[in-house]
Amino acid sequence: MPRDRRIVPEMAGHLGVRLVFAMAKLSIQDLQRLPKTDLHVHLDGSLRIPTILELAELQQVKLPADSVEGLRPFVEVGEDCKSLVDYLRAFDVTLSVMQTYDSLVRTAFELAEDSALENVRYLEVRYSPILHQQNGMTLHAIVQAVLEGLRQAERKYNIKTGVILCGMRHISPDISQRLADLTVAFKNKGVVGFDLAGAEENFPAKRHKDAFGRVLQNNINCTLHAGEAYGPESIHQAIHLCGAHRIGHGVRLIEDGDLLNYVNDHRIPLECCPSSNVQTKAVKKMADHPIRLFYDMGLRVTVNTDNRMVTNTTVSREFQVIHEELGFNLEEIKEVIIMGFKSAFLPYALKRALLAEVVHELKAFKPHSLESKREQL
Numbered sequence: 001m002p003r004d005r006r007i008v009p010e011m012a013g014h015l016g017v018r019l020v021f022a023m024a025k026l027s028i029q030d031l032q033r034l035p036k037t038d039l040h041v042h043l044d045g046s047l048r049i050p051t052i053l054e055l056a057e058l059q060q061v062k063l064p065a066d067s068v069e070g071l072r073p074f075v076e077v078g079e080d081c082k083s084l085v086d087y088l089r090a091f092d093v094t095l096s097v098m099q100t101y102d103s104l105v106r107t108a109f110e111l112a113e114d115s116a117l118e119n120v121r122y123l124e125v126r127y128s129p130i131l132h133q134q135n136g137m138t139l140h141a142i143v144q145a146v147l148e149g150l151r152q153a154e155r156k157y158n159i160k161t162g163v164i165l166c167g168m169r170h171i172s173p174d175i176s177q178r179l180a181d182l183t184v185a186f187k188n189k190g191v192v193g194f195d196l197a198g199a200e201e202n203f204p205a206k207r208h209k210d211a212f213g214r215v216l217q218n219n220i221n222c223t224l225h226a227g228e229a230y231g232p233e234s235i236h237q238a239i240h241l242c243g244a245h246r247i248g249h250g251v252r253l254i255e256d257g258d259l260l261n262y263v264n265d266h267r268i269p270l271e272c273c274p275s276s277n278v279q280t281k282a283v284k285k286m287a288d289h290p291i292r293l294f295y296d297m298g299l300r301v302t303v304n305t306d307n308r309m310v311t312n313t314t315v316s317r318e319f320q321v322i323h324e325e326l327g328f329n330l331e332e333i334k335e336v337i338i339m340g341f342k343s344a345f346l347p348y349a350l351k352r353a354l355l356a357e358v359v360h361e362l363k364a365f366k367p368h369s370l371e372s373k374r375e376q377l
């Protein structure tokens with residue numbers, strides 16, 4: 001049975017106050033104050049634009065523009081983006097300045113810092129080390145650099161982090177196997193999972209199933225981008241051939257009710273990235289985003305940024321979007337937040353402790369924006 005926990009007038013006992021709670025908008029500041037996760041964010045899509053300019057100058061790399069405003073159209077896609085392939089063009093610019101150890105330490109630190117400043121308490125950063133070897137860095141160094149940047153942020157802020165390494169759909173399956181080996185080598189050292197990213201159409205996941213086999217046999221978690229630029233068959237392959245524990249995006253799960261029920265029954269989390277999905281045209285417009293339906297059906301949904309810079313967003317902004325455009329109220333947002341923490345690739349004991357802390361905070365949370373409205377009554 002679909003559930004619908006949105007407050008309707010008949011449910012509101014004390015009409016005045018409760019109705020204001022049901023209808024008043026949460027401010028972005030309130031959403032920033034809530035503890036949150038970001039389980040799906042790409043390092044190479046989440047830089048600060050001034051940092052790209054500074055790194056280019058330091059490394060003598062030529063960029064398509066030499067000012068923040070000049071570079072913006074090359075690294076933020078906006079509404080003109082036509083497809084996932086179009087969206088991925090911004091990464092040519094970012095990757096050009098992410099080929100040194102120090103640049104990886106810095107960009108990883110800054111991503112975790114930006115996340116911590118909007119109260120993201122648990123962050124899983126993903127990237128594909130194979131894309132950072134243009135200057136000959138070793139794969140081990142590429143992983144160590146990102147872990148170092150994240151640890152620096154953990155020492156400074158109240159944030160826990162993990163790394164997900166990505167195989168690439170359009171790159172040879174042999175490379176995915178090397179990246180799977182790298183994931184195994186860094187198990188319990190900061191790498192918490194393995195992913196498959198990149199252009200989805202014409203590049204099926206099943207070609208990479210040996211890499212996923214290796215990761216799974218070493219008892220490591222995996223997630224796959226699927227059902228974003230291709231249909232539910234892609235999600236089917238991700239789960240049944242590659243053993244996905246979570247699905248990146250999964251918007252097209254809506255096209256296959258039987259598979260949707262399986263995903264629901266097995267509590268397979270969906271890493272939803274609403275704004276990114278509109279930009280890549282995985283959904284036509286926000287009002288069509290299936291996260292509302294998935295949530296109402298009881299699926300485990302999480303809210304994520306995908307790429308903080310390329311999509312020009314934050315986790316708080318993504319919650320604002322589902323609040324304002326898809327009608328998620330505060331209680332529902334709190335529940336989605338809890339599902340985010342439940343879906344973390346963390347050892348169970350750590351996850352339980354973090355979850356207990358967050359549940360306690362969410363219970364005590366009072367939105368300032370709604371309080372000021374209540375005082376006006």
Ligand SMILES: [Zn+2]
Nearest residue numbers: 042225248306
């Ligand atoms: Zn992604």
